[in-house]
Amino acid sequence: MEFVVEEGKQTHDQCSTLLLPALSIGNVGQLAMDLMxxxxxxxRIGYFDDPFILPCLGNDAYGPxxxxxxxxxxxxxxxxxxxxxxxxxxxxxVKGKMVEFAKNLADxxxxxxxxxxxxxxxxxxxxCRNIDMSSGSQIYYLSSTNTDGTDDYCKQLGWxxxxxxxxxxxxxxxxxxLAEGNALQDNLPFEDELxxxxxxxxxxxxxLFSCFKAKGLKVTCLLCYCSEGDNIPDAFHxxxxxxxxxxxxxxxxxxxxxxxxxxxxxxxxxxxxxxxMSIF
Numbered sequence: 001m002e003f004v005v006e007e008g009k010q011t012h013d014q015c016s017t018l019l020l021p022a023l024s025i026g027n028v029g030q031l032a033m034d035l036m037x038x039x040x041x042x043x044r045i046g047y048f049d050d051p052f053i054l055p056c057l058g059n060d061a062y063g064p065x066x067x068x069x070x071x072x073x074x075x076x077x078x079x080x081x082x083x084x085x086x087x088x089x090x091x092x093x094v095k096g097k098m099v100e101f102a103k104n105l106a107d108x109x110x111x112x113x114x115x116x117x118x119x120x121x122x123x124x125x126x127x128c129r130n131i132d133m134s135s136g137s138q139i140y141y142l143s144s145t146n147t148d149g150t151d152d153y154c155k156q157l158g159w160x161x162x163x164x165x166x167x168x169x170x171x172x173x174x175x176x177x178l179a180e181g182n183a184l185q186d187n188l189p190f191e192d193e194l195x196x197x198x199x200x201x202x203x204x205x206x207x208l209f210s211c212f213k214a215k216g217l218k219v220t221c222l223l224c225y226c227s228e229g230d231n232i233p234d235a236f237h238x239x240x241x242x243x244x245x246x247x248x249x250x251x252x253x254x255x256x257x258x259x260x261x262x263x264x265x266x267x268x269x270x271x272x273x274x275x276x277m278s279i280f
Contacts, residue, residue, distance in 0.1 A: 001104035020087035022205035028122030031235030042077035052101040056091040061266040102211035121205035171201035179210035
């Protein structure tokens with residue numbers, strides 16, 4: 001993986017926290033990252049060239065007036081006042097190369113002095129065991145602070161640890177072995193006999209969690225259950241959780257339309273126009 005700093009820009013060593021999405025159902029992590037980058041007006045400082053991520057190219061996602069900026073597969077932004085580096089991923093990883101991709105990102109994070117990695121991801125609502133919607137959409141977390149994935153600060157914020165995390169379960173153990181470089185293959189040796197409990201460690205957030213952890217970083221995954229469709233409300237929920245964890249206050253954002261958040265310009269056409277209500 002090569003990181004290319006944009007002309008006239010520079011990285012800042014004090015940006016010790018890394019915020020990034022994991023590709024997931026509903027693209028909730030990526031939508032939340034769009035919302036974060038737009039609202040805090042983070043500055044794009046560079047982009048990555050990695051053999052394990054598919055190429056893509058698009059118009060500037062944030063500016064209403066064309067500036068000649070192109071959206072690339074994997075971009076880096078900085079918000080220096082809060083010592084925060086943000087990554088936005090816009091295209092999928094090559095099939096079977098998620099662990100290698102996660103290792104490359106972990107190597108970059110370690111080489112640039114990152115201390116804490118925060119991963120945002122959605123989870124398949126159809127696999128949620130205990131559905132409690134009494135308090136709205138629930139945030140779940142997974143932390144490297146303790147071996148069982150718990151974290152006292154996340155508990156104080158009212159979040160629940162991902163129940164399906166079990167560091168002694170075979171897939172989680174094998175993923176940890178891969179991340180530490182003690183196994184030779186990405187594919188699970190028992191891939192043809194995967195069970196229900198093997199689902200969560202097969203997801204991208206799990207590879208990122210294991211690889212960042214193997215490099216000695218503190219890792220916090222923020223997760224929410226969702227379905228395919230219009231996931232903008234879930235993106236707001238996940239972005240708000242990230243702000244709580246990082247000590248950011250959306251009330252200080254200079255949003256649009258009386259909103260604290262600054263809605264990315266690219267969202268205007270992301271789901272098309274609303275339905276004609278006269279048909280109901």
